[in-house]
Amino acid sequence: MASPAEQLPPGWSAEWDATHQRYLFVENATGRTQWEPPAAGSEIPPQSSGSPPPAHHGKRRQYAAGQTQAYYGGQDTLSTTAPQYGQTPPSQLFTPGLAAVEGQFAQQQGPVTQQQQSPYYGAEPEYINAPQQPGYPQQPQMAQLADQFGQMNMGQKGLRLFTTNLLTAPPEPHELLRPPPDILLPPNASISPSPFANADPSYQRCTLNAIPNTNSLLNKSKIPLALVITPYRSLKEGDDQVPVVTDTVIARCRRCRTYINPYVQFIDGGNRWRCCMCSLSNEVPQLFDWDQVRNQPGDRWARAELNHSVVEFVAPTEYMVRPPQPAVYIFLIDVSHTAIQSGMVATATRTILENLDRIPDENSRTKVGIIAFDTSLYFFSLPAGGADSAMLVVSDIDDVFLPKPSDLLVNLSESRASIESLLGRLSDMFQDNHTIGSALGPALQAGFQLMSPIGGKIMVLSSSLPSVGVGALKNREDPKILGTAKESSLLQSATPFYKTFAIECSRAQVSVDMFLFSSGYQDVATLAYLPHYTAGQTYFYPAFNASRTEDAIKFAHEFGEVIAEPIMLEAVMRVRASKNLRMSSFHGNFFVRSTDLLAMPAVPQDLSYAIEVQIEDTITAPFVVFQTAVLHTTCYGERRIRVITSAVPISSNLSDIFASADQVAIATLLANKAVERSITHKLEDARDALFGKLVEILGAYKASMTAAGAGASAQLAISENLKMLPVLVLGLLKNVGIRQSSQIPPDLRAYAQALLTSLPSQLLIPYIYPTFYSLHNMAPEDDLFQCGTVGDQGVIMPLPLPLSSERLERHGLYLIEDGQTIFLWVGRDAVPQLMIDVFNLPSYDVLRGGKTTLPSLDNPFSQRVNAVIQKTREMRRGPYYPHLYIVKEDGEPALRLWALSCLIQDRADVLPSYQQFIGQLKDKVNGSSY
Structure with a gap:
């Protein structure tokens, strides 16, 4: 009988592995395609000449990256030298396009011609088939992979497990652009065919997209089980709006209180529904089948809650303890000598003034109050209807009281004229203030007294260490203990006041945001407790000086965005899960009011929370459901419930567990756990725990999924979908919040830790x-797909490079950014034409390094570089506006080292390079028994 490869239609060819009875690949004239290996001897359905083989479900990824690389010639050009002008194929330019994800990075092209070459590049043209990265052996070719593929359970249902050898597979930045592993639910798990029936990972993602059926299986994998939730993520242009159910018909399970969702079952002729969490039968509300707007029968199958995993209900009165509160903002502004001299007060008041129209105030209910402070408190009476305001001074900070019963917290619309008048002259009122000191604690108490009957948000702008009154702090920065076991004491609160006050605030639905500006020590670790327990956020501007345009622009942008962003008010969040799953610990900015109820007086956009999950008993269901519910008041005065539902399959197969692991969610959880451990124990313990967890995961994979088992192995194996986890952990170990160093100021470390525990993935x-x-070697002007120009999906960005200084060339121009800071690295041999085009300077020698704003010049290259920088600032969610620093290769050593510290694959000080780190992991895994 002919092999199946000989039965292919005309125009198609394949390589058939007779030993393992499956295809290695199938292709036609237009290129390779995906094909499910048929069983031995099976018939291939007849097809018309040239038509493709039968397609699979569009959401399932058929080939992992390593396999695809082998098909395309065994080497991914992303791990080679950067492409030159004209070499970038279109599929590489759109991030994160599916074509890029599915392996087309390895397209081959001919050599660069002299015409294509960058005018800023050296004289020698380079080729796309660049040498392999130094220190890494060549990737295995097709023949070497045949045996490996045979061990992959190719015919088995579920996710496919592909093994990668970390010793021969350097990190590839585009791997982080991939979506998480597919969630392969059983057929008919959802009652809706909607593509939105499962939560988008930007709202809710699980560390495992196939959950072990027993706790022992989970322990065997060593992978932590947790949810990473961003319930109130911002929406950019083109994002789908969260559907809103406005008829106040809310169906919930009578026993477990789960909200109806796409994973329930309708029974009893559609009159009842069975809960997907606890299996209780519930009645379907009669109004489910009635359209109240049109006053006619409705289609239940069109209801948003049965088709969308993220949905918002308008809450009926029984969900309200009191009428929905208005949005309330109180600005506590430091007006001490330091704050005035730095220009912070003038910048802050101007920013508030410019953003008054952006403050959420749809129904003219929003209230605003302004309190200034140094060593005294300054209240401002803002009567409605006039432009006058009166200042009331309270010098008694030991027993804070409100000097007037009214006009201190006023309606924004009614008192607009007096608010504008005050903001316009507040800085001038204190310009001759020579008072040094800060009564931050009493100012907070005053703001709390003013706001506590309603709730809302206090925005604190402070330029110095609190020095008088309750909550006063002392400078405890001691260079001798930096880098020692005692350093973690500097990351703990110096006084219980800020934690106990934060819990009071939480009870009264008051949230606090901190904007800190000190040029000296400010004890960020202590002050960050306020936002941490009241669901706020900390922003830090060390050595702020508004006379530097860049400082003023960054603060004004971020402060303006925070003022203007919509927020959830008086919110509580609860996460429910199917039977035998329990939420065991919580990480993020909130206060845990009861065992599983998280109190969040205000939920800013794009704050993330990590919740660990425990398997209590054997799970017999084919899949489980997680549901996050956030009961809140919108800043527009409407009580709502946002519900986010995720369904995840159950597996008893360890290979499914590894193949489903989400490396981004795992890294997000580990960041939270590491910060928590560094505060409760020591920084060294946090680093050891990170390294130990990675060794555990690699050891478990080696013991269970490779032929080496418990013995020594020459490889360091991990599943393809986890290949970036080691470099992410290395990045965490080298992050300012965790890094081993005696040179990191405590304020910078504490702020980094605040970011690590609040940023969304x-x-x-x-x-x-x-x-x-x-x-410097972006595609030339005559190339159709030139980086820095606008394409179908916005500004076309260059390809990301691996984080190694091996990629830095002495004539090059590079951009390095981490979302908080942008570095523009200029090589010492940069040609004069590049200096003229980008900086409007005649040569490298006259270029000054440091914080700057890049000029926008009238030439294509300047416009494209500026477009890339602008896109870098805009492409991620959140209010952050990164500073831009020019870094000269032979410039200021401190700035140069700061930029190079971002290249985490290099060795730095006592910290290993990526290759050394992988070597340490291999030695540890081989020396351990699991």
Whole structure:
């Protein structure tokens, strides 16, 4: 009988592995395609000549990256030298396009011609088939992979497990652009065919997209089980709006209180529904089948809650303890000598004034109050209808009281004229203030007294260490203990006041945001407790000086965005899960009010939370459901419930567990756990725990999934979908918040830790694994797909490079960014034409390094570099506006080392390079028994 490969239609060819009875690949004249290996001897359905083989479900990824690389010639050009002008194929230019994800990075092209070459590049043209990265052996070719593929359970249902040898597979930045592993639910798990029936990972993602059926199986994998939730993520242009159910018909399970969702079952002729969490039968509300707007029968199958995993219900009165509160903002502004001299007060008041129209105030209910402070408190009476305001001074900070019963917290619309008048002259009122000191604690108490009957948000702008009154702090910065076991004491609160006050605030639905500006020590670790327990956020501007335009622009942009962003008010969040799953620990900015109820007086956009999950008993269901519910008041005065539902299959197969692991979610959880451990124990313990967890996962994979088992192995194996986890952990170990060093000021470390525990994954991953672009050799002007110009999907960005200084060339121009800072690295041999085009300077020698704003010049290259920088600032969610620093290769050593510290694959000080780190992991895994 002919092999199946001989039965292919005309125009198609294949390589058939007779030993293992499956295809190695199938292709036609237009290129390779995906094909499910048929069983031995099976018939191939007749097809018309040239038609493709039968397609699979569009969401399932058929080939992992390593396999695809082998098909395309065994080497991914992303791990080679950066492409030159004209070499970048279109599929590489759109991130994160599916073509790029599915292996087309390895397209081959001819050599660069002299015409294509960059005018800023050296004289020698380079080729796309560049040498392999130094220190890494060549990738295995097709023949070497045949045996490996035979061990992959190719015919088995579920996710396919592909093994990668970390010793021969250097990190590839584009791997982090891939979506998480597919969630392969059983047929008919959802009652809706909607593509939105399962939560988008930007709202809710699980560390495992196939959950073990027993706790022992989970322990065997060593992978932590947790949810990473961003319930109130911002929406950019083109994002789908969260559907809103406005008829106040809310169907919930009578026993477990789960909200109806796409994973329930309708029974009893559609009159009842069975809960997907606890299996209780519930009645379907009669109004489910009635359209109240049109007053006619409705289609239940069109209801948003049965088709969308993320949905918002308008809450009926029984969900309200009191009428929905208005949005309330109180600005506590430091007006001490330091704050005035730095220009902070003038910048802050101007920013508030410019953003008054952006403050959420749809129904003219929003209230605003302004309190200034140094060593005294300054209240401002803002009567409605006039432009006058009166200042009331309270010098008694030991027993804070409100000097007037009214007009201190006023309606924004009614008192608009007096608010504008005050903001316009507040800085001038204190310009001769020579008072040094800060009564921050009493100012907070005053703001709390003013706001506590309603709740809302206090925005604190402070330029110095609190020095008088309750909450006063002392400078405890001691260079001798930096880098020692005692350093973690500097990351703990110096006084219980800020934690106990934060819990009071949480009870009264008051949230606090901190904007800190000190040029000296400010004890960020202590002050960050306020936002941490009240669901706020900390922003830090060390050595702020508004006379530097860049400082003023960054603060004004971020402060303006925070003022203007919509927020959830008086919110509580609860996460429910199917039977035998329990939420065991919580990480993020909130206060845990009861065992599983998280209190969040205000939920800013794009704050992330990590919740660990425990398997209590054997799970017999084919899949489980997680549901996050956030009961809140919108800043527009409407009580709502946002519900986010995820369904995840159950597996008893360890290979499914590994193949489903989400490396981005795992890294997000580990960042939270590491910060928590560094505060409760020591920084060294946090680093050891990170390294130990990675060794455990690699050891478990080696013992269970490779032929080496418990013995020594020459490889360091991990599943393809986890190949970036080691470099993400290395990035965490080298992050300012965790890094071993005696040179990191405590304030910078504490602020980094605040970011590590609050950033959503989309912002956290570049923060621990920065982005690195080569700019001097972007495609030339006559290329159709030139980086820095606008394409179908916005500005076309260059390809990210691996984070190694091996990629830095002495004539090059590079961009390195981590979401908080942008570095523009200029090589010492940069040609004069590049200096003229980008900096409007005649040569490298006259270029000054440091914080800057890049000029926008009238030439294509300047416009494209500026477009890439602008896109870098805009492409991620959140209010952050990164500073731009010019770094000269032979410039200021401190700035140069700061930029190079982002290249985490290099060795730095006592910290290993990526290759050394992988070597340490291999030795540890081989020396351990599991």
